[in-house]
Amino acid sequence: MNVDRKIQTLDEFTIQQLRDFPGATGELSHLLRNIGLAAKRVNVEVNKAGLVDILGDHGTINVQGEEVKKMDIFANDQFTGVLRHGIACAGIASEELDDFVAFDDPKSVNSKYVCLFDPLDGSSNIDVNVSIGTIFAVYRRVTPVGTVTKLEDYLQPGNQQVAAGYIVYGSSTMLVYATRRGVNGFTLDPSIGEFTLSHPDIKCPESGKIYSVNHGNFFQYPEKVRDYITVCQHKNKSNGGPYTQRYIGSMVADVHRNLIKGGIFMYPGTTDKPKGKLRLMYECNPFAFIMTIAGGRATNGEIPLLDVQPTELHQRSPFFVGSSSMMDELETYLNK
Numbered sequence: 001m002n003v004d005r006k007i008q009t010l011d012e013f014t015i016q017q018l019r020d021f022p023g024a025t026g027e028l029s030h031l032l033r034n035i036g037l038a039a040k041r042v043n044v045e046v047n048k049a050g051l052v053d054i055l056g057d058h059g060t061i062n063v064q065g066e067e068v069k070k071m072d073i074f075a076n077d078q079f080t081g082v083l084r085h086g087i088a089c090a091g092i093a094s095e096e097l098d099d100f101v102a103f104d105d106p107k108s109v110n111s112k113y114v115c116l117f118d119p120l121d122g123s124s125n126i127d128v129n130v131s132i133g134t135i136f137a138v139y140r141r142v143t144p145v146g147t148v149t150k151l152e153d154y155l156q157p158g159n160q161q162v163a164a165g166y167i168v169y170g171s172s173t174m175l176v177y178a179t180r181r182g183v184n185g186f187t188l189d190p191s192i193g194e195f196t197l198s199h200p201d202i203k204c205p206e207s208g209k210i211y212s213v214n215h216g217n218f219f220q221y222p223e224k225v226r227d228y229i230t231v232c233q234h235k236n237k238s239n240g241g242p243y244t245q246r247y248i249g250s251m252v253a254d255v256h257r258n259l260i261k262g263g264i265f266m267y268p269g270t271t272d273k274p275k276g277k278l279r280l281m282y283e284c285n286p287f288a289f290i291m292t293i294a295g296g297r298a299t300n301g302e303i304p305l306l307d308v309q310p311t312e313l314h315q316r317s318p319f320f321v322g323s324s325s326m327m328d329e330l331e332t333y334l335n336k
Contacts (some may be wrong), residue, residue, distance in 0.1 A: 007189075007196050007197075008196065008197040009186075009192075009194040009195060009196050009197075010032070010033060010036050010175065010186050010194065010195040010196070010197075011033055011194070013184065013186070013197055014029035014032055014033060015029065017029060017181075025112075027087075027088040027111060027112055027113060028088070028113065028138065028162065028163060028179075030086060030087060030088040031083070031086065031088035031089055031113055031115065031138060032138075032163065032165075032177060034082045034083055034086040034088065034089070035079070035082075035083075035115075035136060035165070035167075035175075035177075036175055036186075036195050037082055038078045038079045038081075038082040038083075039134060039167040039173070039175055039188075039195075040188065040193065040195075041078045041082075042071075042074070042075045042078050042079075042119075042120070042134065042167075042169070043167075043169055043173045043188060045071065045074055046071065046126065046132070046169045047169075071120050071123050071126055072096055072119060072120045072123050073096070075119035075120040075123075075134065076094050076096040076097070076119040076120075078119075079092070079094070079117055079119050079134070079136075080092055080094065080101065083103075083115055084101075084103055084108070087107045087108075087111065088111050088112075088113060089103065089108065089111055089113055089114065089115050090102070090103055090108050090109060090110075090111040090112070090113060090114055090141055090145075090148075090149045090153070091103050091108070091114045091115075091141075091148075091149040091153065091154075092114065092115050092116065092117070093114070093115075093116045093117075093154045093281065093282075093313055094116070094117055094118075094119060094282070095117070095118040095119070095279055095282045095283075095314070096119060099313070100114075100149070100151065100153075100154050100313060102148045102149040102150075103149075104148050109145075109146055109147060109148055110145055110146055111141075111145070112140055112141060112145060113138050113139065113140060113141065113162070114138070114139050114141050114149055114153050114154055115136060115137070115138050115139075116136065116137045116139070116154060116281050116282055117134065117135060117136040117137070117282060118134065118135040118136075118279065118282040118283055119134055120132060120133075120134060121133045121134065121135055121166075121250065121251055121252050121283065122248075122249065122250030122251060122252060122253070125248075125249060125250050130248065130249070130250055130253075131168055131169060131170035131171075131248065131250050131252070131253040132168075132169050132250055132252065132253075133166050133167055133168040133169060133250065133251075133252025133253065133256075134166060134167040134169075134252075135164075135165075135166045135251075135252060135282060135283055135286050135287070136164065136165055136166070136286060137158075137161050137163075137164045137281070137282070137285055137286040137289070138161065138162050138163040138164065139153065139154070139156050139160055139161055139162065140160070140162050141153040142156065151313075154281070154313060155281075155310045155311070155312070155313070156310070157285075157306060157307060157308060157309050157310065158280075158284075158285035158286075158288050158289055158305060158306035158307075158308065159289075159306040159307060161285065161286070161289045161306075162179065162180075163177060163178065163179045164177065164178055164285070164286035164287075164289040164290050165177030165178060165286065165290065166252050166255075166256070166286065166287070166290070167252075168252050168253060168256050170253065172187050172188065173187070173188040174186065174187050174188070174198070174199075174256075175188070175195050176199070176202070176256070176259075176290065177290075178289060178290040178293040178294070179293075180293065182201050182202075182293065183201070183202040183203075183259075183290055183293050183294045184197060184199065184200055184201065184202065185197075185198055185199030185200075185202055186198060186199075187199075199260075202259065202260070202294050203294055203295050204258075204259050204260075204262060204291060204294040204295050204296040204322075204323055204324075205261065205262030205323055206262070206295070206323055206324050206325050207262055207323050207324075207325040207326060208258060208261055208262025208263035208264070208322070208323045208326060209241070209242070209243050209244055209262070209263070210243070210244050210245075210246050210257070210258055210261060210262070210263030210264070211229070211232045211243050211244075211245055211246075211263060211264050211266070211326075212245070212246055212247045212248075212254045212255075212257075212258060212263060212264065212265040212266065213229060213245070213247060213265075213266040213267070213268075214247060214249075214267070215229075215245070215247070217268075217270050220270035220271040220272060221268045221269075221270060222268060222269065222301075224333050224334050224336060225266070225268045225301075225333070225334070227333050227336075228329075228330050228333040228334075229266075231329075231333070232245070233245075246263075251265070251267075251278070251283060251287075255287050255291070255321060258321075258322055258323070259290070259291060259294060259296070262322075262323045262326075263322055263323060263326065264320070264321070264322030264323060264326040264327065264330060265319075265320070265321050265322055266319070266320050266330075267318065267319045267320075268301065268318050268319075268320070269301075269318040273316070275315075275316045275317060275318070276316050276317050276318040276319060277316060278316060278317060278318075278319050279314060279315070279316060279317075280308060280310055280315045280316065280317040281310055281313060281314075281315065283319075284298070284300075284305055284317050284319045284321075285305065285306065287319075287321055288304075288305040288306050288319075288321060289306060291321050291322070292306060295324060296321065296322055296323050296324055296327065297321070297322070297324055297327040298319070298320065298321035298322075298327075299320050299321075299327070299331070299334075300317050300318050300319065300320070301318045301320060301334055302334075305317070305319065305321070320334075
């Protein structure tokens with residue numbers, strides 16, 4: 001059998017990264033490969049969700065006050081289990097859990113990293129076969145290695161992330177992750193059951209033509225945000241347009257598209273929810289880190305998103321992220 005050596009799997013890629021840094025311990029690479037394993041398990045269930053009793057509500061309400069979907073529980077269990085039984089994670093925090101979970105076995109307490117994740121973003125869309133995803137962030141713990149992690153290990157600003165990424169379960173399944181060295185994308189090859197490098201060194205275009213926002217909440221947004229949305233609607237050839245509005249309602253899919261093609265994603269606070277709906281630690285920080293490494297920017301409407309000091313695990317935040325020139329344009333309205 002001929003082996004195509006142009007194809008590089010996620011495992012091979014992370015091992016190559018280790019070879020470039022002989023002093024590296026390999027813990028982060030191992031953690032990323034564990035995340036890839038959990039993603040493949042979730043992908044199998046997502047792909048057959050219409051054939052088994054896994055659609056619909058689980059019948060409980062999570063800490064966010066939202067109905068929990070059955071796939072949310074399955075995905076949360078997969079990511080928690082894989083990371084717990086690995087050797088590179090000292091603890092996790094999940095959007096689906098009330099509190100963080102510190103792993104206290106001898107291997108885990110000697111790990112350097114903690115992982116925060118949204119196990120299945122946009123899960124309400126699975127009933128109608130729309131793309132959904134997983135989002136994750138990795139931080140280096142601040143408490144001493146060898147001890148059980150504490151809350152301060154998880155409540156770090158986004159600029160302290162050592163890695164962040166997402167998996168989008170769509171027409172193809174893709175894992176994208178960022179470290180300070182760059183952003184790389186891997187597409188799952190079902191013929192070999194491996195994530196393979198398909199999008200090396202992703203750079204977000206400096207500008208784009210897509211703006212993503214829920215127009216249904218237009219009149220609940222702050223006036224400055226409404227002004228910018230109105231400008232987007234009236235773009236034409238003479239003033240930098242036209243812009244196209246695209247909003248899937250699955251954050252992973254929306255931001256993934258804008259990362260690849262260029263664009264801006266907005267989830268402002270509203271009159272009813274001035275702090276917004278998105279979770280700072282599980283959704284905003286990871287995407288802010290990824291987009292920043294790729295050349296874009298992110299803000300909460302007042303300061304760079306990555307500079308926000310979190311005060312609670314399930315903190316919410318307004319969120320604006322996208323191509324650098326479009327973010328510049330937005331901020332001329334937010335700063336008025």
